[in-house]
Amino acid sequence: MKRLLSLLLIIYYSALLNAQPITGFTEKNAEIQRALEKQFLAIPNALNNKRYLLKLTEEPHIAGSPQSKAVAEYILSKYRAWGLDAKLVEYWAYLPYPQLVKIALLEPDTLKFKLQEPSWRFDKDSYDKRAVMPFNAYSPSGNVTAQVVYVNRGLPEDYEKLEELGIDIGGKIALVRYGGSFRGVKAQVAEEHGAAGLIIYSDPADDGYMRGDIYPYGPLRPSQAIQRGSLQYLFKYPGDPLTPGWAAHKNARRLKPEEATNMPHIPTAPISYGEARRILQSLAGPEVPENSWQGGLPFRYHVGPGPAKIHMQLKMDYKIRPIYDVLVTIPGIEEPAKKVIVGNHHDAWVYGAVDPNSGTSVVLETGRALAQLLKNGWHPKRTIILAHWDAEEYGLIGSTEWVEEHREDLSQNAVIYINIDAAVSGQNFNANAVPSLDKFIQEVVKEITDPATGMTVFERWWKRLNPREYKRLGKVVPDTASTKVGRLGSGSDYTAFLHHVGVPSLMMNFGGRYGVYHSILDNFFWMKSWGDPTFKYHETMSKIVGLTVLRFAQADILPFDxxxxxxxxxxxxxxxxxxxxxxxxxxxxxxxxxxxxxxxxxxxxxxxxxxxxxxxxxxxxxxxxxxxxxxxxxxxxxxxxxxxxxxxxxxxxxxxxxxxxxxxxxxxxxxxxxxxxxxxxxxxxxxxxxxxxxxxxxxxxxxxxxxxxxxxxxxxxx
Ligand SMILES: [Zn+2]
Structure with missing residues (x-):
């Protein structure tokens, strides 16, 4: 009798174990969900991801260009071929293109900077003359000649330090390094301190040779690669500068450009560390006030002012240009008004193999897998929307305009917004979210295998964040382990969803040593050589995104904590x-x-x-x-x-x-x-x-x- 009882107990407990609850599901529905997820997880495939990425990164495709529209049409055609309901949504946004970016050193030597990223013979993409010249979007046109002051990261406290040294930035050109703050903040703070112009450079200490081998021998930034990027004050408001708070339709009411408050006023341009070196070497004045100001170039940095004197001439072509979001709808059958939304932008400064098209490819493959489930007879309980935004790089424009257009509906009905951007540049899983989603994310990645190690994605994530603990515990990840999920500021398309409408949002990626951000080198060659040579991390991210979508589309009780x-x-x-x-x-x-x-x-x-x-x-x-x-x-x-x-x-x-x-x-x-x-x-x-x-x-x-x-x-x- 006693034996029978213990046998029964064993059966009971193992049944419990097999049941494997899912947060937000009843026991019975968890079982159904598991079967659905199993079907889903068998579909995403690395080779498809590779094919999409090759196609998406074939040509430079800056927002507002015919090539950007062609990318949107390619995405549209894929979804339609899979039998999904997809459409293009057009907006018209105020987008500058550079016509002339000229920077020359006048003193102590004369030197014209090249301001062009060089070509590498084994990387055909690096030869494309259609790549937009390196520039900072929303800089005004202008013509400035002035002495230079080095301002470190250009944070308010950096200017305080300069003031302590008795250095006045008024009327000077500030030389600032990337990192520590969004580049639009650097422009605003420089302007607040009276700078006449701003030059932003990538220091080798941040994403160049101090971090590892540089391209073409490694994934980090070589001396001539330049980071493009927008200066929009998206911390004031993102989206089209001329239509704050309402959708930028072709015939919408628009502000005059001088009425918009999210564009900077001093000429600003980016340069490489190859060029910045010539300026920094020509700065006298005091040594940098703190070691944290010293970058990775092989001499002691000084702050100036001068003798380095620079002439900067910028000519920008500002126009209202068409942009195209791709929106895919998979209707829910029980709560059709409720929407689970996944989004990723598709526009890129040049090719954008990592940023953003690794994510585009991930979302496409997730979409293909969902289309397959539909063919197998499944329908989601809630509506699923897959979105591919345009003009994110300029200031989150495609997503912001769409959110502003659908504000009321989203406020009522958006269940969650899942943001993907630069989805894969390595193998390190990262997540940012509102705190109600921390546990949910961890639960999802406990289900997914990390391709390189065979651990779960969760275990590898925990191990990376707690290396000592992992060793101390004998290379075991405890059941009680939990990992750190970051919070959402801005810089990607979740901004309008979370900060403007209050849709619970999350963002996930696999990061790595990504030194070619916003350069012509963020291309297919880079991805194949360093980012994700097997495309297995793309496949894995498609699985993670899919599981996230399926749980929120199907949950009995939404798993918010x-x-x-x-x-x-x-x-x-x-x-x-x-x-x-x-x-x-x-x-x-x-x-x-x-x-x-x-x-x-x-x-x-x-x-x-x-x-x-x-x-x-x-x-x-x-x-x-x-x-x-x-x-x-x-x-x-x-x-x-x-x-x-x-x-x-x-x-x-x-x-x-x-x-x-x-x-x-x-x-x-x-x-x-x-x-x-x-x-x-x-x-x-x-x-x-x-x-x-x-x-x-x-x-x-x-x-x-x-x-x-x-x-x-x-x-x-x-
Ligand atoms: Zn991006």
Missing amino acids: YAHYADTVVRHLNSLNKSLHKKFLSVPLDFTKVINKAQLWKQAADSLNQIISKNLMRGQISSTLNDRLMQIERTLLGARGLPGREWFKHRVYAPGFYTGYAAKPIPGVAEPAEQGNWRLAQQELEYFEKILEKVIQQTREAARGFKSANSQPKNQNK
Whole structure:
């Protein structure tokens, strides 16, 4: 009898193990979902990814050009061939093309810079004369002659250091290195300090030979490769500069260019470190004030001013040009209005093998696999949208205009936005998301095998972030392991979804030693040589994206974890409080109340999570609960935008005003407080408390509503 009992127990437990729950699914539906996922995971294929990428990167395809439209049409034709409903969506955006970029050293020697990326004989793509000359988009045209000052990364604190040295940047040309902030921020800060012009260069310490072998012997930036890129003040508002807040249709109302507030005013251009070397070598004045200012060129850097004197002449051709998004819709059959959205841009500065077309290829292959499931008779419960945005490089334009056009619907119905961009440049998995999605992402990548090691993607991710722990534990990843998911600032197409509308968003990639960002060398040859020679990481990313989509399209209860979100907000508030006390002798802000509120939210969300998992175990589900769960992220938006940048509505995250890419937590409070503007910071703190009150109420209502709705169980989905 005893033996039989233990045998029964073993069977019971192994059945439990086999059942393998999926967060957000009842036991029965998890089983159905597993079968669906198994079908899906067998489809994505590296060879297809390679073929798409070859085609996508055949020609330079800057936004607004006929080649960019051709890429959009190629994407469209693929989806149509697979039997999916796909269309082009046209907008008209204000896009500058460079006509002339001339930089010459006048003193102490005379020297004309080449400003062209050279060709390499084994890389046919490097010969293409149609590649746009290196430039910074949204720089004005201009003509400046001035002495040069080296300003390190061009952050506000770098200019403070220069001031301490008694160096005035007024009327000078600032020489700044890439990195540490978005290049548009560099332009804005240089302008604020009275610079007459700006030259941005790639230092070898950041993505050149100090990091590893350079092209063509390795993946890093050679001395003549130049980083193009936009200077748009996308931390004020992204998208078409002339249509802030509304869609840039052909005949839309438009601002005059001088009315737009997201374009810089001083001539700015990028150069290589081969050229920057000649300028830096010709700077006298004091040594750099700190070692962190010293880059990787083989001499001590000085800040100037002069004797290096530069003449800069820029001529830009500003026009309103057509851009084309590709939108694919797979209609849901149970909740057709609800939308699970995947997006990636397709325009590139030149070829864009990594940025963005590794992602384009990934999304295409995910789409092909979904089309296959449809052919097998499956239909999603919620609608799936696959989007390929245009003109992201100029300022997230294709996605922003689409979001602005569909703001009301997205606010009601967008379940999640999954952003892909520069999906593969190596093997290191990274994720950024709102905190409610941290656990979800980890759960997904526990299902996926890392091609190079045979571990799961999750295990390899954890191992990379915790190398010592991994060794100490005898090369075992503990069951309780969790990894760090980053937050979303800006610099890619999730911006309008998250910061303007409050759609829970995430972004994932496989990163590596990617030294050719925005250069002509970001091409197929580079990908085949270093980024992903077997295209297995493309295939793997297609699987990860597909699983993410399938879980959100099918979940019984949407797998958002607001307890973790609330906890993260508590931590953000504590660390803001701490950093302010470190910076200022006295801080007239009291965080006690707001931290209490965030803790109350955590309690409410904890009990909501418990109720959800109890009900899921009993097979009970609720679609009204899903609506409420989705809406919590929207409640974190303010009806009014952030101070000085109305377009940004999210109150937990925004791109930092002085970082641009990096996320700034609790920006409404943090940014005025860091400037010592206590009155505004106090107002914003009270405003944030009110938002938390609403969120607490909503979380409690969600829990109560679910309890009472479940006196009778609903039908399970098919
Ligand atoms: Zn990109």
